[in-house]
Amino acid sequence: MKYKDLPAIKSKLQNIRAHLLGGIEKNLKTSKDEEFTQLVPDITDDATRSSSQQMLLNLGEQDREQLIQVEEALYQIENGGYGICKLCEAPIPEARLTLVPFAQYCVACLNEIEQDQKNNRSNGSDPFEAF
Numbered sequence: 001m002k003y004k005d006l007p008a009i010k011s012k013l014q015n016i017r018a019h020l021l022g023g024i025e026k027n028l029k030t031s032k033d034e035e036f037t038q039l040v041p042d043i044t045d046d047a048t049r050s051s052s053q054q055m056l057l058n059l060g061e062q063d064r065e066q067l068i069q070v071e072e073a074l075y076q077i078e079n080g081g082y083g084i085c086k087l088c089e090a091p092i093p094e095a096r097l098t099l100v101p102f103a104q105y106c107v108a109c110l111n112e113i114e115q116d117q118k119n120n121r122s123n124g125s126d127p128f129e130a131f
């Protein structure tokens with residue numbers, strides 16, 4: 001699948017990644033542990049994949065998940081397979097990718113997944129369960 005605006009989507013992904021990683025750097029800089037800060041290498045393109053693995057430890061769970069999806073999308077843009085729904089393998093519409101450049105599922109599958117998740121939430125820990 002060829003997307004017209006792939007360069008725009010790609011730079012969006014890079015912005016999101018920079019933002020997520022920037023948040024980590026900020027956390028590190030405000031941390032009292034100076035030595036640990038110095039252990040974190042500068043982020044260059046080559047080092048990004050391995051250094052960000054290391055940084056994942058410092059991310060919140062949601063950010064971490066998003067960063068993984070962003071990294072995967074960037075990888076797929078370079079190596080193929082970007083914009084293919086992981087579940088049904090249908091191409092994801094460009095309009096959706098423009099909004100959510102790291103989307104891994106088409107809208108139909110996403111709805112199904114969300115339904116499944118709702119059905120599986122029987123432990124009552126989710127405050128939105130009433131919906």
Ligand SMILES: [Zn+2]
Pocket residue numbers: 085086087088089090105106107108109110
């Ligand atoms: Zn799908």
